[in-house]
Amino acid sequence: MPPLSLYIHIPWCVQKCPYCDFNSHGIKQGQSHADLPEQEYIMHLLQDLQQDIAAYLDLNKTPREIHSIFIGGGTPSLFSAKGIADILQGVQQQIPFAQDIEITLEANPGTVEAERFKGYVKAGVNRISIGVQSFDNQKLARLGRIHDSQEAVKAAGIAQSVGLNSFNIDIMHGLPEQSLQDALSDLQQAIALNPPHLSWYQLTIEPNTLFYSKPPALPEDEILWDIQEQGDALLRAAGYQQYEISAYSKAGQQCQHNLNYWRFGDYLGIGCGAHGKVTLADNRIVRTAKVKHPKGYMDLTRNKLFEETQVQADDLGFEYFMNRFRLLEPCPKEELEQRTGLSSDSKVIASRLAVALQKGLLTETTHHWQVSELGKRYLNELLSLFLE
Structure with missing residues (x-):
């Protein structure tokens, strides 16, 4: 976990x-x-x-x-x-x-x-x-x-x-x-x-x-x-x-x-409008959002949970890299599978990483990827590669 x-x-x-x-x-x-x-x-x-x-x-x-x-x-x-x-x-x-x-x-x-x-x-x-x-x-x-x-x-x-x-x-x-x-x-x-x-x-x-x-x-x-x-x-x-x-x-x-946020760790969110992200025992990942307004949140007749969604497999790559590539430290390749269950060898992930590397937005070693100086400047372009 x-x-x-x-x-x-x-x-x-x-x-x-x-x-x-x-x-x-x-x-x-x-x-x-x-x-x-x-x-x-x-x-x-x-x-x-x-x-x-x-x-x-x-x-x-x-x-x-x-x-x-x-x-x-x-x-x-x-x-x-x-x-x-x-x-x-x-x-x-x-x-x-x-x-x-x-x-x-x-x-x-x-x-x-x-x-x-x-x-x-x-x-x-x-x-x-x-x-x-x-x-x-x-x-x-x-x-x-x-x-x-x-x-x-x-x-x-x-x-x-x-x-x-x-x-x-x-x-x-x-x-x-x-x-x-x-x-x-x-x-x-x-x-x-x-x-x-x-x-x-x-x-x-x-x-x-x-x-x-x-x-x-x-x-x-x-x-x-x-x-x-x-x-x-x-x-x-x-x-x-x-x-x-x-x-x-x-x-x-x-x-x-x-x-912990940017490394795709887990967090509970409590209070008005708070968001959470939790990895469950069966490896599903859910995101939560609480009721936003104090009046509704403190209404004893209402559930405080406003929304619960499961992160779908097609979105996991984008969600992981959207967070991870905010950090300038090296990103261990093994962490991708540990946190998402995805492999960097999968066709979709590998093709997008290849484009990022070709454009000079990332650098790569045997064990990690890292945002380059160019990638830091054009972070939105780097992240958009995983959204397509």
């Missing part, structure tokens, strides 16, 4: 950002985070997990433990430290934790206080991901963020001081009316805070967002490429290694939860 992770979704945030297409719900006007149905929601999360374990994990015949937990949102740092502790304790009562488990909590700098961070660490969180996005206050306002640059710097300082194993800073580039100098300045300020991990990615306009209905003026492609090229050089010079298309880390500080 592949390693098993757990994703926990907390859907509330102070306000919905105009670029955000995640399943998040702004707090109603006049409410504060203290008004959230924290304990009620936690009860439903643990019930959701219990149902997933019963449906997908036969723990008596195939013992499995959780190797990583990611608490995302929304803004999970709206929940109290006690609430996070209650979640983690409730999860551990149902399924064992690996000894070196990584537990990540997403936090917004505008909802961060030193005592709250200390409480999260005491609850069991050992990694925090801080959604900074930019250090330019005008850009932050344009993005609908509730924090300013000073709060972002303060949050990073707190993260360094409270005994975490690691922390991440999220930075976006390609922002509305952003120049090359603006983007590099954001990155330099993030690097100066010395986070063990940096997620650095381009803003994309997604359907069902305010930016989609009222598109802002974004930088030209030539500027975007210069940002990517020069930003990558800055990160490498500062000792960061790119291990995934939009993720850099110091040595040994990669996000284990995300590595």
Whole structure:
């Protein structure tokens, strides 16, 4: 069985950002985070997990433990430290934790206080991901963020001081009316805070967002490429290694939860709209999605499972490579069969790999494939080969 992770979704945030297409719900006007149905929601999360374990994990015949937990949102740092502790304790009562488990909590700098961070660490969180996005206050306002640059710097300082194993800073580039100098300045300020991990990615306009209905003026492609090229050089010079298309880390500080996603590992997803992927004892792979809206999710008369689908054999190759080739590390050939049951010698897989190799999007040795520099630049073209 592949390693098993757990994703926990907390859907509330102070306000919905105009670029955000995640399943998040702004707090109603006049409410504060203290008004959230924290304990009620936690009860439903643990019930959701219990149902997933019963449906997908036969723990008596195939013992499995959780190797990583990611608490995302929304803004999970709206929940109290006690609430996070209650979640983690409730999860551990149902399924064992690996000894070196990584537990990540997403936090917004505008909802961060030193005592709250200390409480999260005491609850069991050992990694925090801080959604900074930019250090330019005008850009932050344009993005609908509730924090300013000073709060972002303060949050990073707190993260360094409270005994975490690691922390991440999220930075976006390609922002509305952003120049090359603006983007590099954001990155330099993030690097100066010395986070063990940096997620650095381009803003994309997604359907069902305010930016989609009222598109802002974004930088030209030539500027975007210069940002990517020069930003990558800055990160490498500062000792960061790119291990995934939009993720850099110091040595040994990669996000284990995300590595499990991209290596086609298994994960349960609990909470509003959470997605899961589980390999069953008979080697079938199922994907799950939960009810999206908090009202429906917390309705005791409804099943929390919104959708369950089995990954068909014809889709397995694309699903595997779509994830695996986001990583820049070598991809062991034996892993394809271990995770999917497919052989690289099969006619369909072999022909598509041959095209990728011929185009220079991949390199190959006896034991592995690896995305080339050209493949990194044209990742969508590489992945599309396995979709046809």
